[in-house]
Amino acid sequence: MSRKASGLKAWAIQRLTAIYIGLFAxxxxxxxxxxxxxxxxxxxxxxxxxxxxxxxxxxxVSVLMHAWIGVRDVLIDYLHPIAIRATVLGLVALSLxxxxxxxxxxxxxxxxx
Amino acid sequence: xTTTSRRPVYLNLLKIKLPIAGIMSxxxxxxxxxMFLALPYLVHLxxxxxxxxxxxxxxxAAVHGFFGGVFVFLIMWSLAHHLLAGxxxxxxxxxxxVEKEMARQTALGVVVAGPILGLLLTGGVL
Numbered sequence: 001m002s003r004k005a006s007g008l009k010a011w012a013i014q015r016l017t018a019i020y021i022g023l024f025a026x027x028x029x030x031x032x033x034x035x036x037x038x039x040x041x042x043x044x045x046x047x048x049x050x051x052x053x054x055x056x057x058x059x060x061v062s063v064l065m066h067a068w069i070g071v072r073d074v075l076i077d078y079l080h081p082i083a084i085r086a087t088v089l090g091l092v093a094l095s096l097x098x099x100x101x102x103x104x105x106x107x108x109x110x111x112x113x
Numbered sequence: 114x115t116t117t118s119r120r121p122v123y124l125n126l127l128k129i130k131l132p133i134a135g136i137m138s139x140x141x142x143x144x145x146x147x148m149f150l151a152l153p154y155l156v157h158l159x160x161x162x163x164x165x166x167x168x169x170x171x172x173x174a175a176v177h178g179f180f181g182g183v184f185v186f187l188i189m190w191s192l193a194h195h196l197l198a199g200x201x202x203x204x205x206x207x208x209x210x211v212e213k214e215m216a217r218q219t220a221l222g223v224v225v226a227g228p229i230l231g232l233l234l235t236g237g238v239l
Contacts, residue, residue: 102156
């Protein structure tokens with residue numbers, strides 16, 4: 001399996017981030033199910049509270065790392081020509097960083113206004 | 114060693130008969146790729162909902178529409194399958210559920226529970 005070939009570090013990161021993503025996703029879904037914010041003010045107050053905000057930012061970083069390792073493994077299995085593989089991997093990396101910054105920006109800005 | 118390189122390679126996914134754990138594994142990958150592809154829209158919804166009362170109402174309306182509902186269901190199914198299959202992999206890492214019969218049953222359990230849990234969660238959040 002490519003994950004093993006690429007090192008124990010990626011294997012460990014994938015599992016560590018999986019545990020955090022799993023626990024936080026369960027919390028997030030349960031919160032949306034049983035304590036859904038009724039309006040913008042409630043949503044902003046919840047997601048802008050210090051603890052939830054930091055937990056969300058950590059969630060964003062974890063998803064980026066987890067998605068990078070996962071998508072990389074799948075692409076390496078199916079894309080063989082090295083030029084195409086390198087190009088697509090590069091685009092995936094850039095788009096992941098862009099989306100992370102986008103989400104972080106929204107999460108941080110809401111605490112400032 | 115030369116004999117191994119002459120073995121026929123036959124990996125047409127539509128024609129080979131995969132064991133249930135293989136099917137579960139492919140869905141694990143497909144749901145991961147789907148959630149990766151859905152990230153821009155998810156971040157857009159987050160950004161929109163945090164932009165102000167109008168944006169919040171817009172994002173709320175988007176997920177409550179027909180296509181929004183289908184999208185939320187696909188995300189919830191993906192999340193449920195990916196999470197359950199992930200827990201299964203973690204348990205196998207610590208040597209739990211490695212035996213053939215147990216591995217088969219848990220794989221089938223994940224494949225069946227995914228859409229059911231996805232539907233329940235969709236009903237719960239919408």
